[in-house]
Each structure stands twice: as structure tokens, then as C-alpha cells.
Amino acid sequence: MPVGLMDxxxxxxxxxxxxGDRVVVRYGARVRPGAVVLVRHPLRQDLxxxxxxxxxxxxxxxxxxxxxxxxxxxxxxxxxxxxxxxxRVLLRISPNPVWLAPAGWLERLLCTRPLGRWPGxxxxxxxxxxxxxxx
Numbered sequence: 001m002p003v004g005l006m007d008x009x010x011x012x013x014x015x016x017x018x019x020g021d022r023v024v025v026r027y028g029a030r031v032r033p034g035a036v037v038l039v040r041h042p043l044r045q046d047l048x049x050x051x052x053x054x055x056x057x058x059x060x061x062x063x064x065x066x067x068x069x070x071x072x073x074x075x076x077x078x079x080x081x082x083x084x085x086x087x088r089v090l091l092r093i094s095p096n097p098v099w100l101a102p103a104g105w106l107e108r109l110l111c112t113r114p115l116g117r118w119p120g121x122x123x124x125x126x127x128x129x130x131x132x133x134x135x
Contacts, residue, residue, distance in 0.1 A: 002027045003090070006038060006048070012065040012072060013050055022094040023050070026101075029088035031061065036089040036100050039063065042077050050089060061085055 008021040016036065017023065025038045031053050039061075041047040051063035051073055060079040065072065074080065090101045109115060 004087075005093075006050070006089075008050060010070075012067050012070040013052075014067045016052075016066045016100070017050060017089075017092060020095075021092050023092050023100070024090045025087045026090050027087035029090075029101075031056075031085055031088055032104070037061070037063070038086045038089060039080055040084040040086065042080050042084060045084070048086070053085070 003024055003026050006023050006025050008017045008019060008023060010019055013036070031037055033053060033055050035053050036050060037053050038048060038050055041049050049072075052066055053061045054064050054074075055062045057079045060081040062074045062079050064074060088101055090099070092098045092100060
């Protein structure tokens with residue numbers, strides 16, 4: 001699958017991504033809930049945006065900003081059709097490299113015992129979903 005570089009503009013994904021960060025995108029990659037994705041804005045399809053895919057609904061992906069003070073996401077324009085989701089953000093390469101898309105097996109490993117008990121370990125590897133309460 002093809003990959004590309006994108007520059008982040010704006011504050012919507014703070015604290016995960018900041019204005020000026022450079023990210024690697026894997027176009028056509030499978031999207032899972034919790035993944036950071038590159039999409040065409042549903043109301044302005046010439047605009048590309050980076051959001052977090054939170055859940056797949058009947059009309060498409062529900063996308064949210066990581067920055068709770070920015071509402072330019074599905075709360076404003078609803079679910080985004082799957083054909084507007086271009087790819088998954090794999091990692092930030094600058095200013096500091098950070099992996100944002102771990103493999104499914106690594107995500108499961110980081111969210112179960114014993115590794116799931118270590119605070120912040122999963123987030124350090126790009127897993128941002130809520131851990132199960134029994135951990």
C-alpha cells in the first residue's frame with residue numbers, strides 16, 4: 001500500500017499532534033476504532049483533515065478531535081462516509097518520532113495483563129483506547 005507524508009495544520013489533534021508536525025500516512029489502510037486517520041472533509045472535500053476514528057456507525061466513521069475545545073469534527077458534520085477516509089496515520093516523524101498505529105497483536109498485548117497494568121505504557125505505543133476496568 002502506498003504511503004505519504006503530510007504536515008499537520010491547526011490545533012484539533014493536540015496533545016497527540018501539534019501544528020507543524022509531519023506524519024506518515026498509509027493510504028487505504030484498514031481503520032480500527034481509536035486510529036488516527038486522514039480524511040477528506042465531508043463539507044469541503046478539497047480539505048484534508050486528521051481526526052481520531054472513534055466508532056463505525058451505519059452512515060460511516062464517527063471522527064473526533066483529540067483537543068476537546070475544537071469541535072470541527074463529527075459533532076459538527078456527523079458520520080463521515082468510508083470512501084472519504086483516505087488512510088491511517090502511522091507515525092509522527094518530526095519533531096519527535098512517535099508511533100501512532102501499532103499492530104493489532106501489539107495493541108491487544110498492551111491492553112491485557114500484565115502490561116496493561118503499567119500506567120501510560122499503551123499510550124506510549126500509540127494505543128489510545130480506554131483500558132478495561134478490571135485491569
